[in-house]
Amino acid sequence: MTDKTPLLIDTDPGVDDALALLMAFDDPRHEIVGLTIAAGNVGLRHTVANALKLCEVAGRQDIPVFAGCAGPLLHPAPDAGYVHGQDGFGDVGYDAAKRQVEAEHAALAILRLSHEHAGRLLLVALGPLTNIALALKLDPTLPQRVARFVVMGGAVTCQGNITPAAEFNIYYDPEAAHIVLEAFERIELADWEAVIAHGLHHERVARWLQSGSAHGRFYERISEKTRLWSIDRRGDHWFAADALAMAFALAPEGALEVVDRPVAIELEGRHGRGATVVDWRRESGRPDKVAILMRYDQARFEGLIEAALR
Ligand code: BDR
Ligand code: CA
Numbered sequence: 001m002t003d004k005t006p007l008l009i010d011t012d013p014g015v016d017d018a019l020a021l022l023m024a025f026d027d028p029r030h031e032i033v034g035l036t037i038a039a040g041n042v043g044l045r046h047t048v049a050n051a052l053k054l055c056e057v058a059g060r061q062d063i064p065v066f067a068g069c070a071g072p073l074l075h076p077a078p079d080a081g082y083v084h085g086q087d088g089f090g091d092v093g094y095d096a097a098k099r100q101v102e103a104e105h106a107a108l109a110i111l112r113l114s115h116e117h118a119g120r121l122l123l124v125a126l127g128p129l130t131n132i133a134l135a136l137k138l139d140p141t142l143p144q145r146v147a148r149f150v151v152m153g154g155a156v157t158c159q160g161n162i163t164p165a166a167e168f169n170i171y172y173d174p175e176a177a178h179i180v181l182e183a184f185e186r187i188e189l190a191d192w193e194a195v196i197a198h199g200l201h202h203e204r205v206a207r208w209l210q211s212g213s214a215h216g217r218f219y220e221r222i223s224e225k226t227r228l229w230s231i232d233r234r235g236d237h238w239f240a241a242d243a244l245a246m247a248f249a250l251a252p253e254g255a256l257e258v259v260d261r262p263v264a265i266e267l268e269g270r271h272g273r274g275a276t277v278v279d280w281r282r283e284s285g286r287p288d289k290v291a292i293l294m295r296y297d298q299a300r301f302e303g304l305i306e307a308a309l310r
Pocket of ligand 1: 083
């Protein structure tokens with residue numbers, strides 16, 4: 001056993017997932033024990049292929065990759081291919097990775113790794129919560145073995161990005177998000193609105209991408225389509241959601257303001273499905289389970305990204 005914190009990442013790569021993964025690959029204080037792959041940004045075939053390729057490009061063939069559920073638990077949901085490219089990695093036509101995905105299902109890998117690293121595991125979820133919900137249904141004792149659980153998802157005042165009220169990861173599989181939120185005693189949340197408050201200036205991102213490293217060049221290629229879409233739709237700043245969640249996970253000391261509140265997932269409603277309903281005034285009497293990231297040290301966040309691309 002090393003002194004490093006064991007880190008398990010559930011992810012649906014995805015351009016901003018890829019940036020978050022590069023940040024984790026680069027971190028000296030954490031040891032990645034696995035990537036469990038969700039469907040979300042695009043279909044599972046692509047998100048698995050993208051995870052394997054990113055590991056190959058970054059020289060991290062040692063990290064096992066496990067495929068999870070091919071869709072939401074209950075209701076079909078739209079993907080985000082219009083943001084990330086139809087293959088999730090900007091449709092650049094890369095050569096497939098040589099390595100194959102592991103045989104074990106992601107939900108089973110989450111449970112096994114939670115036993116192997118019981119009490120120390122840092123679990124980070126960067127996509128829809130389907131795999132983690134399934135793992136919880138198989139074994140409801142999972143939260144007892146997880147030391148920290150960081151989630152990218154939600155929009156804490158219901159200013160969503162996929163519907164007016166809902167954020168993509170939660171909207172894609174609200175039932176899974178509900179199961180996960182009910183099961184864990186404590187969840188650290190980096191929501192879409194925190195992401196909006198921590199935009200990355202496109203010119204600065206372009207400079208970081210000039211680093212010349214092999215993985216930096218690959219990242220420049222696969223992120224180009226998304227960055228152009230973002231400039232067109234959202235202006236000067238790029239909102240790399242999963243990168244902020246990963247900064248919060250890897251370096252929680254960079255968090256400048258965190259607020260604890262009860263949170264519920266809206267499962268129905270014409271306008272509200274997938275919304276994260278935060279009990280700001282503590283009307284419900286439910287426990288303050290969710291630690292909501294409000295402000296993170298911007299210089300530190302950008303430093304982690306720059307280092308990851310170098
Ligand atoms: C989240 O949705 C996905 O498109 C991103 O990868 C991120 O996890 C942002 O709402
Ligand atoms: Ca994601």
